[in-house]
Amino acid sequence: MREQNQLKSHLEKYVVTYLFIALSVLFIITSGLDINYVASQLLLRLNRNAFIVLALIIPIIAGMGINFAITIGAMAAQIGLLLVISWGISGVPGILLAAAITLPLGSLFGFLIGKLLNKMKGQETIGSLILGYFANGAYQLLFLFIFGSIIPLNSNVTIVGASGVQNTLNLTGSVGLYTAVDGIAHIPFLLALYISCGVLALLTVVQYLRKKISRKKMLVGVIASVLIAGIFLIPAVANTVNGSHGRELKLPLVTWLLILGLCLFNSTIMRTRLGQKFRAVGQNQTVANASGINVDRTRVIAIMISTVLAGWGQIMFMQSEGIGTFQTYAAHEQVGLYAGAAILVGGASIDRATNLQALIGTFLFHSLFITAQSASSAMFGNSVIGEYFRAFLSYGVIALALIIYAWRTNRQRKAGQLNLADRHAVKS
């Protein structure tokens, strides 16, 4: 009975995740796409998006829901990128400078967003979403009228014969920002996989020996790493990624080090006093306040961190392989939506999220994204449906996650009160 309940509650928590796994498998099969192609596309999108999705974790833990206002962080980054392009600084220095500009800008924006969200407690998710739309208007004003006229820019980036920034900016060639980080070094996917499996297995054993984790967890960790590595030792599987069939999959080393660094940052901050405050505020503001925690300040800090991280994530996105152009007026538009949907797909909810959920979510969400078009043309003979399906998918996931969350909390609240049903069951 108890096990059944546990299973039920597990399924409820991760229903969106399982749905996506099932759909992904279905789509990959029906689309008829080459596995090598799907895998390489997937890897590309993970490189691009993982950082932004990871930026959502801290506000979720601080009880502020999905911070859709990361869009505004992306705008801060785009201001940085625009200036860097205008000043003609290329390569890694350009990226670093853009990141440096994003830090104060993103902090300022985050501070303002946080202040505003403190005025609308309980509606942060929807509030940040609307705030993102609102900021879009301000951003357009800035890029169309203020840049180029009040703030001087190089004529390379402005519209010829008028003020305002060009619609599209090229990042390749002499601008030199394309793959500025991705391109530094590559490591074959298989090698990276073996190394990470090895490290994972080693770490779990060390943790077990230091008595930090149970024997069961240690065994699960070791067996999982061995299994994953083992699967790729099978020639048929390995051939899909090692280049003997199609392209060889390679990981951009620095990008992944940065992604792992962010994961480490997220988990490290949770072990500090500040992290404890995030968690306390996220779980119960009244109790946190009663024990002397400055609730509003803690929430503002969470949003500031998230906004800056999202900005840096947007820089990572823009420079990544396969992008190459900067859609000046549109690049930030879907940032919040896609990242929010991705983390929810990974099994996170409005009030809990982990690094692993963010990464798994990005993986699953984009695996559907890649295959939707081909799958729909295979199934319905019309690839346009796939286009619609993408939008349907992202909004649908968010709506579903919100509904499930509301339903669960409602039920928990009821269960917390006097349990009438149980009492009567005992009586009869």
Place this chain on the structure above:
Amino acid sequence: MANEFILEMNHITKLYGSNAVLKDVSLKIRPGEIHALLGENGAGKSTLMNVLFGMPVIHTTGGFEGEVLFDGEKVEISSPMSAMEKGIGMVHQEFMLIPGFSVTDNIKLNREITRPWLVSKVLGKDLEFLDTKTMARDARKALDDVGMSIEEYTLVSGLPVGHMQFIEIAREIDKSGMKLLVFDEPTAVLTESEAQQLLDVMKSIAAKGIAIIFITHRLDEVMNAADTITILRDGQLVSSFDKSSITPEDIAALMIGRSDEDGMVRVEKRTEPVGDTVAMSISDLWVNMPGEVDKGINLTVREGEILGIGGLAGQGKLGIPNGVMGLYEAAGDVEFYGQKLPLGDAGAVLRSGLAMVSEDRRGVGLLLDQSIENNIAFTAMQVNGDFMKGFLHQKDTGAIRRYAEEMIKELDIRCTSPAQPVGTLSGGNQQKVCVARALAMKPRFLFVSEPTRGIDIGAKQLVLETLVRLNRETGMTIVMVSSELQELRSVCDRIAIVAEGKVVDILKTDASDTAFGLAMSGVKSKEGVGE
């Protein structure tokens, strides 16, 4: 030399506007003693504690008069934080615990033990790592002190309610320099054996020299644990004494006692005795109303009587009308003239001839933006289909107006016209509109919940007179729930006292103060009239 008293509150007076909620109250507590603070709702216990903790509600309403001496020194306590720093702690009635945190994390909340590292030295203390080992060791010690054997790393969410109270206490005694602890109704949610354990823990804390203020309504616990007792009534100090010099009966009488006829309302006496016909019989009613939970109410209401339901706030007296009327989740059997009432279906209950004047006037009772006449007619239109005309069932505005005008005259509702929005009326007149609305249903049976809450004396008199007149003239059965015992004693035939979700006793209106006081503390006296 150590001071004789750890805390002295001298001549405390607190006004809210022109209304004095504390009048010249003094409280003296010695180190290591358990001091019980007793009184009915509204006696001023919580205001006195708010003063002690420097709660914002005190300072934003003009502060207080009198002085507070802590450890012999005159102190200004400006905020709960400053109270905490001085060594005054509170064990809350509602748990201040975070369910998703471990026991240790809760005990150490915002007092985490941390160790610095490279980054925190640059960016500040907030980034110091938690020293989980030391935290767990401290928590273990505090848990042992309160006699809890639970593991310090378990999550609070999985623990039984009774344990949470002890974790709260463990958190308070873990704070260094704790000198005075306030326990606010600590045993309310505990089982009998847990309550006994808690009293033992209190005694052992007191034995270490920490003074305890013990707020409770359970007299047996007072007699068991307290050394000294202070009783407040209507914001005034009744008396302070050693436990050995007094009996629970005396305490009960002192808590209730009004030798004068204060607060009594003169009403028409009943001329004919109430018959034996049973109008409603409630058996084993459980109501899930937040803050007013009922756990098995048994009660019989006779046709034509006015039955009072009294008791302290939060004990479940409000749950009875709300549960029967279907406003909150309820279970059990309620029979109305032999017919079983469907619980949870407000429409069906209303159609069967019951009506209710809610205690939540502005929330449940009235549509504040609507006119008086619409408010009066609304429920009758919806439920009974009254005030409708013609083939399409349009609203019969003429009939509504006539009825509203009749009611305005009858109940003396002071207004400019029946079209005036009720939101602009005074509290007393709003209450009369609520009564008029219930009457428009032509009920056989009326629940009236806190009918005089927040209205002035004149309006109070009128509302009560109206109820009595309705009862005498039409024979309508009335069940009146009220926190004001005097009011119940003036108009009711019998009074049921509810404590901890159950009917403790049913008393005559002329029963002694002691009997009422004991019943409110959950003790049945010999004077009960039973059914």
